[in-house]
Structures are given as C-alpha cells and as structure tokens.
Amino acid sequence: MAGTRLVLQGLVKRYADGPAAVDGITLDVAPGELLGLLGPSGCGKTTTLRMIGGLIPATAGQITVGGRDVTALPTHKRDMGIVFQSYALFPHMDVAANVAFGLEMRGVKRAESAARVQAALDLVRLGHLAKRRPRELSGGQQQRVALARALVIEPTILLLDEPLSNLDAKLRDEMRAEITDIQRRLGITTVFVTHDQAEALAMCDRIAVMEHGRIAQLGTPHDIYENPACEFVADFVGRSNRIPAQAGPAGIALGAYTIQTPSPTPPGPVTVMIRPHRIELAPPAGPDWNSAAGTVTRVTYVGDLLAVDLDVAGAIFHAERPTQPGMQPPPIGHQTAVSWRISDTMAFPRVP
Amino acid sequence: MSGPSRLTPHLLLAPALLVNFAVFLAPMLNLAVLSFREARPGGSIGTRFTLSTWQTLIEDPYYLDLVTGSIGLAVPVTIATLLAAYPLALFIHRASQRWRSLLVVACVSPLLVSAVVRTYGWMVILGDSGLVAAAIRTFGMKPPRMVFNTAGVAIALVEILMPTMILCLLAGFGRLSAALEEAAASLGAPPFRVFLRVVLPLSLPGVLLGCLLAFVLTVSSFITPKLLGGGRVILLATEIYDQAIVTLNWPVAAALSVLSLAVFGAALMLYGRLLRRVEA
Secondary structure (H helix, E strand, O other), X not given: OOOOOEEEEEEEEOOOOOOOOEEEEEEEEOOOOEEEEEOOOOOXXXXXXXXXXXXXXXXXXXXXXXXXXXXXXXXXXXXXXXXXXXXXXXXXXXXXXXXXXXXXXXXXXXXXXXXXXXXXXXXXXXXXXXXXXXXXOOHHHHHXXXXXXXXXXXXXXXXXXXOOOOOOHHHHHXXXXXXXXXXXXXXXXXXXXXXXXXXXXHHOOEEEEEEOOEEEEEEOHHHXXXXXXXXXXXXXXXXXXXXXXXXXXXXXXEOOXXXXXXXXXXXXXXXXXXXXXXOEOOOOOOOOEEEEEEEEEEEEEXXXXXXEEEXXXXXXXXXXXXXXXXXXXXXXXXXXEEEEEHHHOEEEEOOO | OOOOXXXXXXXXXXXXXXXXXXXXXXXXHHHHHHOOEEEXXXXXXXXXXXXXXXXXXXXXXXXHHHHHHHHHHHHHHHHXXXXXXXXXHHHHHHOOHHHHHHXXXXXXXXXXXXXXXXXXXXXXXXXXXXXXXXXXXXXXXXXXXXXXXXXXXXXXHHHHHHHHHHHHHHHHHHHOOHHHHHHHHHOOOOHHHHHHHHHHHHHHHHHHHHHHHHHHHHHOOOHHHHHHOOOOOOOHHHHHHHHHHHOOOHHHHHHHHHHHHHHHHHHHXXXXXXXXXXXX
C-alpha cells in the first residue's frame, strides 16, 4: 500500500460563539508519514482531526488527499480509517462483523471479505477472537479490533484520536510499538492526536505542537525537544526548570551569576529553561558550560534517579542525576557547584 | 451482630410482593374462580360451579372476533404509534442536554390531561363539522367519517399512546452514541445505511418495550373506544365493562378478564423472547 499525501491549507474551525477552535492550520503530511498533533486539551488537535475525517465541516481552508480536494466530501466518501478514543466498536456485532463492516459498505464479495477480515485480524494478532463480542474483550483487544476495522478498508489516510489514552500504562507501551510497527509496514499516511508528549516523541515522524488552535511548532521529535520554538513548547514537551531572570547586554543575569545562551538574547525579562537531567552537580567541564553554585534544599531518591532541589541565587533549580552504586546523595544545606551546557540553555522573553 | 443475612433481600421484597398479592394476584384469582360460577338471570351469581361460561366463550364466534378484533386494532395502532414516535424520540435523544429535558417535558405533558378530555378533543377535531372535515371540504372533497368508527379510535389512541412510546424509546436509546454513527460513516456507510445497520438495531430494546406497552394499553383501552367508537367499536375492555355493568353477567366479564390477561401474558412472552434476541 503506497501512502498518500495529505495537505491542509489554512484550515479554520469557528463555532458561533467564542474564538476559533482551529485558527489556520497549514500542514503537509508526506506519504507514509506518521504525524502527531500534540497539545493540551482545548488546543484544537481533535477538532483538526475531525475536520480531516469529515466528521465536522471546516469553516475555511482546504483539505487535499493525494491532490484531490476532499474538503466538501462527507465522511462516508472520504475513504479514511478512523480509530476513535472510545474505539466505537459496534456492540451488536461480533469482532469479525465489526471488521467486515467497511467491506460490506463497499460491496466486497463475501469470500473476499472473509479473507481480508481474517488477514486484518491476524495483523493485530486477534485472529482467534473473530467470533467474540466487543464487550467480551479487554481494552487493548478492543483497541486492536478498532485498528483492524480501520485498516481493512485500505484507507488513504489513517486517523488516530487519542487511541491509547484509555489503556493502562504497560499496555500503552505495548500498543505504541504495535501501532508504529503496523503503520511502518503498511506505509499508510497517519495523523495521530495525543496530549501525551512522551507518546508523541516515541511514535511520530514529525510532531505539530498545537496551542490555541494554531501550530506552535512543527518538527521532528528531536527538534521539538532540543530546540523548542517558544516557552510553551519547551514547557509542554519534556520537563524543564523555569527560572525568571533578566537579560542584559553581557548575558542573562541571575543574582551574581551570568548565564550564556547559544544565541544572544535581547535584553529584558526572560524565562530561562533547562532540562533537569542536563544539570550536573559539578564544576563546569569546559568553556562552553554555564556554572553557578547552590544550596541543596531537598533530595529525593526515586530508584533510577536522584532528584536534587537547589537554591541558586534565590531561584529553585531542579536537577536529576542517574543513580550509581555507592552514590552518596549531597546532604541538605550543603553548598555545591552546578553546571550545564550553554547549548542546553533555553531563554524566552517573558511576556508581561 | 452479624451482617445482612441471605434472608434480607427477600425481606426487602416482601412489601412489594404483599401489595402485589393483595391488590393484583388475589383479585385475579377471585375473578378466575368467578368465571366458573353459574350466572343467573337478574345478575345474581349462583353457588354452583359450571363450565358453561367458558364453553360459550369458546363456541360463540362473537368472542373469538372480540379477541382477534382487539389484537387486530392493537397491532396497527402500535405500529403507527412507533412510526410517529420514533423520529421524535431520536430527535430528542440527539438534542443538547438543555433542550432534551425541555422537549421530554413537552412530549410528556399530554399525560397530565386525562384520556377522557383528550378523547373529547379528538371528537371535536375529527367530528363531521370538525377541523379535519372542514379542511378536506375546502379542497372540494367529501370528508370520510372519522368518529364513531375504528379509524377515529385508532387516530386518538395513537396520539394518546405517543408520550408512553417516546419515553420507552428514550429509555432504550442508551446504547446509541454519536461515535458509533461516526465510526460507521467513516467506514463508508451513507446516512441511511448508518441508520439501518447501527441506529435501528441498537434502539430495538426501546422499540420492543414501547410496542409491548402500546399493545397492552390498546387492548385494555376503554374510554377512547367507548366514547369515540360510539358503541360500534367493541374491544375486550369495553365488552368486559358492558358484561359487568350493563348485562350484569359477572361470570362472562370475569372469563373475559382472564382471557385478556392471557393475551397480555402472550405479548409479554413474545417480548421477552425478542428482547433476548436483540440484546444477544
């Protein structure tokens, strides 16, 4: 199955009252790409997905699939596979009938349909449960049936709406791998909506981080994590220290310390952001490091990590170190050097 | 102190069972016994037991016609009520939370008006110089007779039963969900097929419940056929009334009551069987 290109052009959704739920989304999803729409609830990610699927009409903008404008097409003519958050399996049909539904609507012959249903169920490793009712399946199994049902029609685009959010943590990791495996194997263009940044980072080829109906940043997981475009993205993706400081001509002043950033920061109030695990509790290892000294205020041992809170010139630094055998946690009240790479220092102007 | 014993649930059921026995089961048994008593001229009831009442019921084709006629009216009335109520119920089910409760109240409010008043209302509307007849005359056609016959009774019964049907349908729409319809559409089902393959099958429990109640209420309806039927539409319930109050033949009235209970029992069994099938 060759993937199909999906292009969104200035997509807008406005409801009668209130601001636009989706405010001009332009995206070019490459054939076979797994693109994530990531953001907090209310950011417009699900609304965007529902517009792509034709479940709600777009107020403005254009959706094209493989060069064909589908903006005005109703859902049942769009040929897209949708996996819903609630799975939406038909409770009055068994698993095989659920999966066969799309083929039935397409008038596929009974024998061919049975073979394709079996192949789809085998793909999600549920071939043995074809005669069960959805309510007799576990959440993970229902999820796989929903995936098989969406895939069996060989859709041009696969849309996944928070498909993992109803599963427990262990199963979620399993399904993550399974969905990406199947998606890669079939090479099907996929849009994946999630509010879970770890999920998006782990699964997607590219991620569009959304805020207030707009794309805050579009990039690979590595881009999004290492070079966030704004404070919102830095804060939403991964965890960060947020330290209020003042940028001056010589660098950012934090108490008596001066902090350097990879590129010069315009003077004014800024928020400095540093990932906790990139902070070393040691003097700087070279010239391309920032350094300061702080007082240990709290030490938390969580097995694989040692979390240390430090007071640096009145600001709280949260540092995390991987644990080693025989490692001695610093005593509370102890004065220690802290350092981190200049390249790990993010600074964003603070909006008053 | 020990916890609640195994007897507790039965004890909690006792008041309901007691009331049911005292006001339903005991009188019904009494009626059953009465149907085997001798009917004497002048309305008195003999002490001898006899099979003659039941024999008459079985042998006289009038009573067979009565049963088939009652069912023959109840089935089309039930179907018509379902067809009229289903789109309304679906609309209410899909309305927003705020509108839904308002619409339910609006649909159920006719229940606040007695069936007597509503039947008289229909007599005015359907009468020879009523609204409907006048409207038909405007088009230069001769209006059909719509009161004091089966058609009028059926029209009024459909309206009277609609609130009940709507409530039953709404109660049975629990398994419907927008996501299921969206899923069906995304798999290529146009709206009509979404309705046939998803909405309708999932609403069948409500449909069955509504049909059972509408059927039973039609067979046992009394005021509407009595008033709008003008003595020409004779159903089980009106005949029981006539036998008990006019003819003063209590054994026949009792036997007919037992007979209508048997009809309801059969309907209930059919309902149970169909419900198991649609919920499987």
